Amino acid sequence: MKMKKDLFPVGREIAGIVLDVGSKVSFFQPDDEVVGILPLDSEDPGLCEVVRVHEHYLVHKPEKVTWTEAAGSIRDGVRAYTALHYLSHLSPGKSVLIMDGASAFGTIAIQLAHHRGAKVISTACSLEDKQCLERFRPPIARVIDVSNGKVHVAESCL
Template sequence: MKGLYCKLNNDSEDVKFVIHQTNPPQSIGDHQVKVQVKACALSPVDTKASSDLKLQKDLIPVGREITGIVLQVGPKVSFFQPEDEVVGVLPLDSETSGLCDVVFIHEHNLVQKPEKLSWFEAAGAIRDGLKVYTALHTLARMAMGHTLLVLDGASPFGVMAIQLAHYHGVKVLATALSPEDQKFLEQLRPSVARVIGVWDVKVDLVDSCLEETGGLGVDIVIDAGVRLYEEEPPSRHQLPHKHDIITVLGVGGHWVTSENNLQLDPPDSHTLFLKAASLSFLNEEVWGASCVRQGRYLHIMKDVMEKLCTGTLRPLLEDPVPLYEATVSMEMVQKKQVRKRVVIKL
């Protein structure tokens, strides 16, 4: 059984993607489900997360967001039966690539896929949907009337955050990293109240946010990474500085960050204290890395599927990619050379 795997070189940042032959398990576990994969979405491989959790291997399976048909269930499986259509996320310690024809996965990592939802759309939305729910509901406690700032709003995650926030009656401000992004985000009105084109050196993020909120600041900020220092590599120049984010936060605001190396100096902490603001770290792998709140994890995935059916959430996807182009596509995803979510059609 062939699948796509990430091969680490001496430098953990230097990776190569290879097609590798593996042998499927001879028997199915008590709570496992055997799934014939129909579509698999590609996301960058986080080698640091694997290392931190002591899951580092010579070959790391690639492609974890899958949709497919149940072929067989273990003797103690209660949620599924053969012929069910399912969607889910393979765990970090999975031995199998999601691009294999067949995968074995624990039933608690799957939910039913609605019949009218395509394999392609379900696979492409499950990861970003899970991440958006975690950021806005679990961490930020979003509520009607709040003001949200989404940084890099034209990304697949950013678009879904805008859609979910607008659905709940939240005023959304979004940043655009390029003129193309700005044009795209302008088309999302009225979901987006204001697009802030940070690609233009004349536009100031702090002034724009304070102007839009009458000087009060925003209730929630979701970043896509931040600059910790004034001088950083050119690839990070368009990221906002941490001081800018702290400045635009209103009293009682929530900052949700995906910057895992965030460092705050005492003056930064004091400013957050004066505003009674909170800081949360957005780790999208936390649900699969811990067995705590498993029911909430499944509830979120089910709700994402329901909102896809009703059109509340609409993922930002590339056209379906055939399996023979998976290696090239994954290299582009890893290098962040594609803006939309890539889904492989099996």
């Protein structure tokens, strides 16, 4: 029986060791530990033994980060970086509201915003989330508890 190729590749988050590089590759070399996201138009799935990918879709995996952590956090990390850097052009001294700051995306966005020198305001969907956000260092300028659904977030930011 001949199997049909999947219409949609499974998995886009990837982590692994560089096996080989082309002559025009400048950022990586064989045996580098990398993590990345396959582009939307990739015909290769991320859920496989070997994948070919352009170097611009990869970053070096930090030594202290496990493979699971690297692959699991890259998507939210890229989304947060894109939102803060390319879409909002966040700069030092600016304020940013990060909704659901205790989520995976939220925690990465808060860290990136602090790194850029921004004043961070965030929402918390539960008492547990609020307590988590209040322990952040550097501290979040304001944590808005929206768990009861009766808070006007825009007014709370003023």
